Amino acid sequence: MKKRKVMMSLMLSAAMLAGMLTGCGNSSAPAATEATTATETTAATDAEEGAAAGAELAYSGEITMMHYSTSEESQGNGGSDGFRTMIANWKEAHPDIDLNETVLANDDYKPQIATLAAAGDLPDVFLLQGMNTKAWAEQGLIMDMTDIIKDSPYYSDYNQAYFTPFTDGDKIYGLPALTGGTCTVVVYDKAAWKEAGFDTFPTTWEDVKKADEYFKANGYTDTIAFGNGSKWQANSCFLSVIGDRFTGPDWFQSIIDKGGAAFTDDEFVQALQFTQDIFASGVFNEDFNAITNEDAREYYISGDAAAFVGGNWDVSYIGATLLETDPDLYANTGFAALPQPEGATGSTNSQNIGLGYAIALNPKLADDPDKLAAAIDLAYYLTGPAFSTYVGENYALAGLTKTANVDLSAFDQYTQDFYDFSYVSTTPCEIYDSYVNSAVWDVVNTEMQSMLNGDTTAQNVAEKAQEAYEANY
Amino acid sequence: MKKKQYGMTPGRSFGNGVMSVVLNLIMLLFSASCIFPLVWMFYSSLKEKRQFNADIIGLPKNPTLNNYIRILTNPDYHMGESLMNSIRTTLVSVFFIVLFGFILGYFLSRIRFAGNKLIWVMLLMGMLIPVHSLLVPIYVVFNGMGVNDKWFTLMIPYIAFGLPIAVFLIQSFIQEIPTALEEAASIDGCSFSGTLFKIIMPICRPVMVTVAVIQTFSCWNEFSFALVLIKNVRLQTVPLAVKQFSGQFGSDYPKIMTALLITMAPIIIMYFCFSKQIIKGMVAGAVKG
Numbered sequence: 038m039k040k041r042k043v044m045m046s047l048m049l050s051a052a053m054l055a056g057m058l059t060g061c062g063n064s065s066a067p068a069a070t071e072a073t074t075a076t077e078t079t080a081a082t083d084a085e086e087g088a089a090a091g092a093e094l095a096y097s098g099e100i101t102m103m104h105y106s107t108s109e110e111s112q113g114n115g116g117s118d119g120f121r122t123m124i125a126n127w128k129e130a131h132p133d134i135d136l137n138e139t140v141l142a143n144d145d146y147k148p149q150i151a152t153l154a155a156a157g158d159l160p161d162v163f164l165l166q167g168m169n170t171k172a173w174a175e176q177g178l179i180m181d182m183t184d185i186i187k188d189s190p191y192y193s194d195y196n197q198a199y200f201t202p203f204t205d206g207d208k209i210y211g212l213p214a215l216t217g218g219t220c221t222v223v224v225y226d227k228a229a230w231k232e233a234g235f236d237t238f239p240t241t242w243e244d245v246k247k248a249d250e251y252f253k254a255n256g257y258t259d260t261i262a263f264g265n266g267s268k269w270q271a272n273s274c275f276l277s278v279i280g281d282r283f284t285g286p287d288w289f290q291s292i293i294d295k296g297g298a299a300f301t302d303d304e305f306v307q308a309l310q311f312t313q314d315i316f317a318s319g320v321f322n323e324d325f326n327a328i329t330n331e332d333a334r335e336y337y338i339s340g341d342a343a344a345f346v347g348g349n350w351d352v353s354y355i356g357a358t359l360l361e362t363d364p365d366l367y368a369n370t371g372f373a374a375l376p377q378p379e380g381a382t383g384s385t386n387s388q389n390i391g392l393g394y395a396i397a398l399n400p401k402l403a404d405d406p407d408k409l410a411a412a413i414d415l416a417y418y419l420t421g422p423a424f425s426t427y428v429g430e431n432y433a434l435a436g437l438t439k440t441a442n443v444d445l446s447a448f449d450q451y452t453q454d455f456y457d458f459s460y461v462s463t464t465p466c467e468i469y470d471s472y473v474n475s476a477v478w479d480v481v482n483t484e485m486q487s488m489l490n491g492d493t494t495a496q497n498v499a500e501k502a503q504e505a506y507e508a509n510y
Numbered sequence: 511m512k513k514k515q516y517g518m519t520p521g522r523s524f525g526n527g528v529m530s531v532v533l534n535l536i537m538l539l540f541s542a543s544c545i546f547p548l549v550w551m552f553y554s555s556l557k558e559k560r561q562f563n564a565d566i567i568g569l570p571k572n573p574t575l576n577n578y579i580r581i582l583t584n585p586d587y588h589m590g591e592s593l594m595n596s597i598r599t600t601l602v603s604v605f606f607i608v609l610f611g612f613i614l615g616y617f618l619s620r621i622r623f624a625g626n627k628l629i630w631v632m633l634l635m636g637m638l639i640p641v642h643s644l645l646v647p648i649y650v651v652f653n654g655m656g657v658n659d660k661w662f663t664l665m666i667p668y669i670a671f672g673l674p675i676a677v678f679l680i681q682s683f684i685q686e687i688p689t690a691l692e693e694a695a696s697i698d699g700c701s702f703s704g705t706l707f708k709i710i711m712p713i714c715r716p717v718m719v720t721v722a723v724i725q726t727f728s729c730w731n732e733f734s735f736a737l738v739l740i741k742n743v744r745l746q747t748v749p750l751a752v753k754q755f756s757g758q759f760g761s762d763y764p765k766i767m768t769a770l771l772i773t774m775a776p777i778i779i780m781y782f783c784f785s786k787q788i789i790k791g792m793v794a795g796a797v798k799g
Contacts, residue, residue, distance in 0.1 A: 103741075108584070108587070108754075109587075109755055109765075110758065139741040139743070141754075142753050142755075144753060144756055144758075145737055145750065145753055148737060148738075152645060152646055156649050158649075158650075158653055329760075331760050332566075334563075335563050335564050339564065348759065350758070350759035350760065351759075358560050
């Protein structure tokens with residue numbers, strides 16, 4: 038017994054000692070940097086980009102940065118991959134600067150950055166979510182970057198519409214980062230819809246209902262697959278666009294500016310009512326409120342549904358999967374904007390697209406002009422032409438900076454069609470939850486899920502949204 | 511010798527048999543509901559993401575170890591470092607929780623002094639105030655003291671917030687031990703610390719094991735402090751490392767399950783090594799506590 042006790046004590050002591058030694062080793066280890074995978078630095082354009090990142094800077098020392106482009110996130114996500122590649126290039130070009138990165142998954146990034154903001158301890162450079170702009174600007178947590186942006190060598194190439202979520206009055210607080218991808222796209226099987234009598238995807242919901250009858254009679258389980266299990270999908274991937282069709286862009290701008298528009302306005306209530314009616318009509322899968330977009334897109338991939346509504350993140354997954362499992366469906370897949378609801382007077386082919394996050398700077402950087410110059414250089418580079426060229430040539434995506442003559446010939450039809458849908462042939466509108474604040478959207482999302490279940494009315498949802506808006510914004 | 515059963519009619523015997531089958535079936539169902547998630551995790555870890563999304567419950571058609579290979583060989587996932595961080599943090603925290611809990615529990619149980627009640631109230635607060643409301647203040651204090659983002663950072667709140675339950679359990683256990691033991695030790699010339707560590711501590715071993723078990727799981731699974739106080743990815747613990755497989759718009763569930771299985775291994779090994787002690791400790795703790 039005694040022997041066993043001694044053994045146990047020895048084991049515990051050894052484990053503790055080993056642990057502590059490991060710990061000491063860690064604490065003296067270099068700053069948190071995630072190794073960049075080899076594949077990320079092999080693109081043909083890297084050498085040029087690296088050179089472009091090599092502007093002379095007077096500062097040498099540490100710059101802290103926080104973002105959510107983890108190694109995992111960057112796999113198949115062009116924006117994340119491009120972002121990580123640009124960071125690696127910039128670091129290589131500035132060996133005297135220790136860019137100390139904290140990289141967390143997006144779900145963890147949001148509470149962590151909010152805690153740091155509450156504690157007044159934000160890193161030097163970080164990603165600002167559009168909906169936090171006004172509150173954080175009011176609290177002096179983010180630097181006014183209006184002049185920095187105007188002084189940018191790439192200013193004339195910036196897509197000015199992307200700055201809206203990061204603007205408060207006439208001040209801009211961030212350089213929109215990553216890639217602008219649509220949040221609402223109809224992915225459909227062109228061959229199936231042709232058989233149903235539609236050469237292209239219908240432009241009215243009445244036609245979708247007619248097609249629904251055909252599909253149900255011809256072995257399809259569902260006409261359009263949709264997943265709202267996490268509650269945000271009905272808002273981000275449906276209502277944002279349908280709302281725009283009923284209210285037009287000015288109404289939402291007025292909501293952002295607190296200019297007198299209300300969630301209880303007739304046009305918005307009509308958009309909610311239409312959303313409730315169309316989901317009750319049976320054109321979507323019955324379990325849309327119980328499954329997520331990840332499950333719903335499988336209905337399309339497996340051929341059970343003739344179409345799917347989701348965001349750009351679903352398009353890349355569907356493409357990669359179909360290419361492997363069903364090349365015919367891959368070749369037959371097309372993209373379309375949501376059909377126009379009856380009674381809606383807004384744009385008929387709008388789709389919500391934008392950049393949800395921007396590179397923001399800590400105002401404390403102003404105390405050290407050299408450090409500030411280095412941080413600005415980093416922000417310019419991460420959002421500049423090198424990034425746009427990289428994501429354009431490798432993923433057919435676009436960022437803040439417009440690049441002339443993106444050569445899409447190397448991409449297949451699927452990718453070219455989606456690029457055309459995202460950036461050329463549709464009218465952009467705002468992504469609701471990039472603005473206002475999360476307290477309001479939490480209420481809208483929860484209430485809307487109940488509404489789609491038939492448990493509450495459009496008017497009630499609008500009233501509750503308005504209450505949350507008045508209380509929190 | 512076969513025991514004779516009096517007053518048992520064939521009808522009642524049949525009834526008892528049916529009842530026994532039904533009860534066993536119910537127990538079997540409960541057991542299966544406990545074990546199935548683990549089995550599901552295991553076979554899902556052998557699926558690719560696409561296959562999992564297409565059929566969440568079904569068995570893998572082409573089982574593959576790719577997820578294990580990817581997780582264990584990709585240095586960006588720093589799974590080994592996270593495991594070591596969790597093991598170190600948990601071992602040190604639990605050691606000090608049990609040690610301080612025992613000493614404090616003894617003092618509160620046996621010695622009456624001026625600050626006795628104040629310590630009680632402070633410990634009670636540690637249990638009553640929700641941890642989430644303290645995250646930002648603790649972050650600010652730690653930041654001011656320069657102890658954020660260090661290898662020992664998480665041990666401080668883990669020990670502090672683990673102490674209340676440890677003290678309450680140990681204190682109530684010690685109250686059941688007759689003071690005559692300490693008096694006898696004192697008469698025999700045993701010093702105070704000798705009595706504390708050589709006489710009382712061995713008697714308290716069951717409840718100390720109980721505390722250690724509860725706190726091991728609590729420290730191993732803790733998420734909120736780990737998220738807020740640690741920024742350096744090399745210092746992250748297991749719960750944070752597992753979260754990296756959830757992206758902005760979706761999650762790679764087979765990878766999450768693989769990571770969970772890998773990170774569960776130390777706890778399971780520990781359970782099998784100390785299962786006898788743990789069960790004894792749990793039972794003793796339940797009765798005395």
